[in-house]
Amino acid sequence: MQIRPATPADHDALWEMLRPVFRAGDTYAIDPEISREAALAYWCAEHPYVAVEGNVPLGTFYIRRNQQGGGAHVCNGGYITARGAEGKGVARAMLGFSLEEAKRLGFEAMQFNFVLATNTRAIATWERAGFAEIGRIPQAFKTATGSCDALILHRFL
């Protein structure tokens, strides 16, 4: 598995990975109807990456400033594993890479603003990687059947 910065040549592959996740609308707080162009602009705004094996995309993530000005030393990240690439350690590899890369880019901490409390597997992975829950937004996300809380996770780099 190789992890490298994504370029415009990766946009088709990125969109193939983003589309099902955004369209499902059950993990990311993104408009499920978001256009390809808007989705790629969102994902690739600052530092997008792709994980590949040969020519097969396995996952993608981004790193970007979570705030501007006096808050620009804290970054945010988002991660998506390609359908069919689950269970190969792709998410863990991307997380490990992103923590190193974020530090190299000069960030001092990483923050996830909106992790669904029901996403227990991802939360366990992040807590093992040193993230701490620093906040909990009540009833932050509406689902077909109700609503769930969202957690805010943070780690110094």
Add this chain to the structure above:
Amino acid sequence: MQIRPATPADHDALWEMLRPVFRAGDTYAIDPEISREAALAYWCAEHPYVAVEGNVPLGTFYIRRNQQGGGAHVCNGGYITARGAEGKGVARAMLGFSLEEAKRLGFEAMQFNFVLATNTRAIATWERAGFAEIGRIPQAFKTATGSCDALILHRFL
């Protein structure tokens, strides 16, 4: 004091209020060098308002979705009182108006993502208005002399 939606005709007045606050860079997590155009685009993205007395602008605030998709029922707000208009209850009037207006717009909760822990006066105002601290980001904001935490405040509408 009248509070009403801001229009493009208010842009000069808005910028006069935003500029000193953004340029100072010590309360909002905004690039202190932000351009007028980018600042107005940021402030007026969804629902900008202005508080005036006659033709004199006293303050401005915005309401907007804090997340998209399944998180779009929670709004975010930002408030700036004009220089020289402090101590007249402008901030409190804008907050009260914005809570009613946000509910009218269909939002179910309001969240502030980044309140400097040193901004004790604003925090006290918001807590009196029913906001609860739901998170605290350690060393979230860099100042000339060090860094301070940022609070996340939340209130159901």
